[in-house]
Amino acid sequence: MVETRKVLVDRAGGIGIVTLNRPEQRNAIDAETCAQLRAAFDGIEADDSLRIAVLAAKGPVFCAGMDLKAFVNGEAEQILFGPGRLGGFASRVRRKPVIAAVQGAALAGGFEIMLACDMAVAVRGAIFGLPECKRGIVAGAGGAFRLGQLLPRAIANEILLTGAPFDAERAASLGLINRITEGDPLPEALRLARDIAENAPLSISASLDLARCAQDAVSETCWAENDRHLRALIASEDAKEGARAFAERRGARWTGC
Template sequence: MTALPLRFETRGAIAILTLDRPDRRNAIDAATTAAMTDALARFEADPDLRVAVLRGEGPVFCAGMDLAAFADGQVEAVLFGPGGFAGLTEAARTKPLIAAVHGAALAGGFELALACDLIVAEEGARFGLPEVMRGLVAGGGGAARLASVIAPGRAREIILTGRMIDTAEAWDLGLIARRAPEGGVLDAALALAQEIARNAPLAVSASLGLSRAAERAGLPPLWAENAATLRQIMASEDATEGARAFLERRPPRWQGR
């Protein structure tokens, strides 16, 4: 039997969504996107489930889009389908979703974490949007979202350099809600989820909606521009060169076209 790319478990009022492709560093393909869409719909539809935790199996949280899926023509399903990247980044949600990050959350993996309502990270975790180093843009909402959750100047420095930040810096920037010791991120995320789940569900949902009001007002008009920009950049010669240079382990030769 083929293993599912995403596991759905429950612990009382908490749903645990586990990206389960450790051999691919939990990279996102079309099957994972479809599974995420189904899992989010199941979570939203169940009145007994109050909070969800998104985590990754294996050594990292998520390494972004699966390059094999990219080469296999799954771009439309993964990036531009319902719910945006991985079925999550543009999804309409009413219940809290917590990212439990360990290892690395890079490129699309960081975008998944940013799309959640809260991030819990263990010591030693790394975050980054290295797309500019590959001739691409963080088109799963990363470029737009990061500047809405931390100071714009700091966000642009991270986006435009493509450098990684660690748990300590993410904490100082106000990016993460709680820190956990190495190996303890799931327990810390579940503890936070339980604290939230004890509260009145209507009040939690309403409070979450109000806390995201600015994002809801600002992001939806940007999604069409975001998609158009991403398609344009992906079709550029520099994007092709970035991928080739990465695979050949050499510095890219940018042409600006």
């Protein structure tokens, strides 16, 4: 195993395994984690012996999203707008499929990273959600428009506008995850990955490309609108208040500015 501190990289046959390794910070994404996650997937894409990857996490939480302390400390540009955007992953172009193995919570940017994967396996009891409206920002790592692509409008709007969390059973019923496990989701994610890795690599790549075709046709426009809204919101006083209120465990006092 190669440890890059905040991100671990391993392999199992033709499967690359990338693991978020900030359990004490609920695997929140800061600038350094972005850089390491980006480098991990650069390596997987460049390695012709790897057919597929699994994205997992250490500790009881898959990913809590952007590290709000890093955001307050001035890392927003690197975290949100660096190559590949959040995690160096949310908008990166990939030719190899990625399966998320989700334990605990995948919230905010953590859920958006899961949505950027091609498939997902989650433990029963996992929690998902996009609480950005509760923080004075927007699900700006693709979550807002990806939910709009994947789900009926009313359901996507409910998830986005209430910010309320939901469980793995509902995620499965909505088609957002493939399988629910009773324990650690990584073994099941690896089983699914092995089933895929046995197939012809050019066929895997072509099939993935075609499956994404309809969504990718509008993605460039969506990302441009996404970034316009996100930049305006993270510069707002409400965004600063949302982060402070979250850190201080109190209700936010919104001003609309």
